[in-house]
Amino acid sequence: MPDEKADGADPADSLGRYLKSVRLGSKMTLRDVENATGREVSNAYLSQLESGKISKPSVHVLYALSTSLGVPYEALMERAGYIMPTGDPIEASNAAKKTTYSIDNLTVEEEKEMLDYLNYIRSKKR
Amino acid sequence: MPDEKADGADPADSLGRYLKSVRLGSKMTLRDVENATGREVSNAYLSQLESGKISKPSVHVLYALSTSLGVPYEALMERAGYIMPTGDPIEASNAAKKTTYSIDNLTVEEEKEMLDYLNYIRSKKR
DNA sequence: TTGCCTTGCTAAGTATATCAAGCGCGCTAA
DNA sequence: TTAGCGCGCTTGATATACTTAGCAAGGCAA
Incomplete structure (x- = not known):
């Protein structure tokens, strides 16, 4: 080795x-x-x-x-190379290709922010 | 069949x-x-x-x-039947109640708002 | 009509995770 | 010595995830 x-x-x-x-x-x-x-x-x-x-x-x-x-x-x-939702080094392949789709390649932080925002707009509407 | x-x-x-x-x-x-x-x-x-x-x-x-x-x-x-560390032994019945937390059942308006928000935070970060 | 494109789907193949069985080595006891 | 046992490890077989190519149906235009 x-x-x-x-x-x-x-x-x-x-x-x-x-x-x-x-x-x-x-x-x-x-x-x-x-x-x-x-x-x-x-x-x-x-x-x-x-x-x-x-x-x-x-x-x-x-x-x-x-x-x-x-x-x-x-x-x-x-x-094992898996991605945990709490944020960590990510296999680079994801970032490589970008398409301009609706919700594409959400980063972990973005996902979190999106969830927070969803909770926000939902609580607002109730 | x-x-x-x-x-x-x-x-x-x-x-x-x-x-x-x-x-x-x-x-x-x-x-x-x-x-x-x-x-x-x-x-x-x-x-x-x-x-x-x-x-x-x-x-x-x-x-x-x-x-x-x-x-x-x-x-x-x-x-998919996998176990997440924050939960516990998860059965199908369990998954049903637990995932109320998620972005499940997005309404169309919510989806639109989420997309707008995503664009917002992305433009902010660049 | 005919032709072209897109959509969902399938059929057949390849890759790989996982299992069951067993092999060889080192140990310890008679 | 020989017999036996537990150890790590390998070998083959099976299950299943995943890919590539392509098909039938529907929409739309000429």
Whole structure:
């Protein structure tokens, strides 16, 4: 691993290494985690996750792992490259293409503002 | 074989119908949405989503649709059967009451106002 | 009519997540 | 030594998300 960058450049890699470090930190085996998730995540699959062979596990898997390992759900979501609504680094591909459609490419802040505004106009009308 | 049930018990079904109602409410075609997502979600795929043929789209797809359609990310996540950290184990029945919070059921006037507001905050920020 | 365009939709293929089974290694005990 | 067990890991198979190409129906113009 001589070419590791300081930041987590590769998201998949980062997720795998994160999962592994957390598991080892808890002194659990792969099968321990499998059982802790109620067999929702097989040890074989977890192994592939940790080695980075699988880049985008489903949210269900991430949720099961987060509760079984005791780490916050959001941490796993972000490292898996998913976008959390509370605002975070976003995969750049979104910003690339712009079309001039009605509500297009809402940023997270914009979405929040829009929601606030909706609440405002609704309360006003009631 | 038209054996559709009238209730919205099935979450997958619910997601499809929700997407469709939002799209029609915005007066967009399937291809409009495809373009609005920057081609991230094809019109063919969206059609399958709306018809309930696909039950668990990835979070990326849901995110692209939420921004392009102007609905909150959480609403789609919940209807797709995913678990959001702020909620708890979510069942279909739960989703119904919980999503009153969202931009669900936008009236036409509200939609117009929202669009105006979006233009406003965008022009302000540039 | 004929021709062109758009709309929703489908059929068939590819990619990838996920599972079940099992392999080889290191350990510990007889 | 051999037997057994738990460990991480791999290998193949299946399910399902997702793509690309295209079709039938309807609208509209010449």
